[in-house]
Amino acid sequence: MKFLLLAAGFLSTGLILAAPAGAQEVRETGVQQPGRVIVLSKCFQCHTDAMFRDQRQDRRAWEATIYRMIGRGALWTPEEIKLMADYLGAEYGAAAKPAAAPR
Numbered sequence: 887m888k889f890l891l892l893a894a895g896f897l898s899t900g901l902i903l904a905a906p907a908g909a910q911e912v913r914e915t916g917v918q919q920p921g922r923v924i925v926l927s928k929c930f931q932c933h934t935d936a937m938f939r940d941q942r943q944d945r946r947a948w949e950a951t952i953y954r955m956i957g958r959g960a961l962w963t964p965e966e967i968k969l970m971a972d973y974l975g976a977e978y979g980a981a982a983k984p985a986a987a988p989r
């Protein structure tokens with residue numbers, strides 16, 4: 887029992903320490919692109935953007951990619967899927983600049 891309490895204490899300390907970093911990310915990325923914040927927090931649960939940042943495809947294809955990730959275990963709401971597809975289709979669309987190009 888004592889161990890459990892100790893473990894819970896460490897866990898909540900970790901959560902408190904992690905909070906400011908998350909808040910800062912939201913401030914930097916801004917509220918005008920909610921999809922970006924969701925992509926950063928959701929896609930990075932399994933891999934970095936190295937997995938998809940070089941890809942250029944339209945919104946429909948990005949939506950298909952998102953559903954492929956659900957097939958691999960991701961759990962997202964329809965609203966999160968819509969926002970992420972909107973963001974990826976706009977920022978990583980067929981006409982978007984190559985990832986290596988300066989922005």
Ligand code: HEC
Nearest residue numbers: 925928929931932933937938951952954955958959960970
């Ligand atoms: C539940 C874990 C998980 C999450 C969350 C996840 N992915 Fe993936 N993703 C994978 C796995 C597993 C692979 C296959 C890795 C490999 O082939 O080495 C993959 C591969 C990919 C690929 C290349 C292969 C393909 O099927 O196209 C792309 C593109 C991709 N992910 C995009 C995304 C995007 C965009 C998001 C956020 C919307 C995301 N992933 C979130 C697990 C995940």
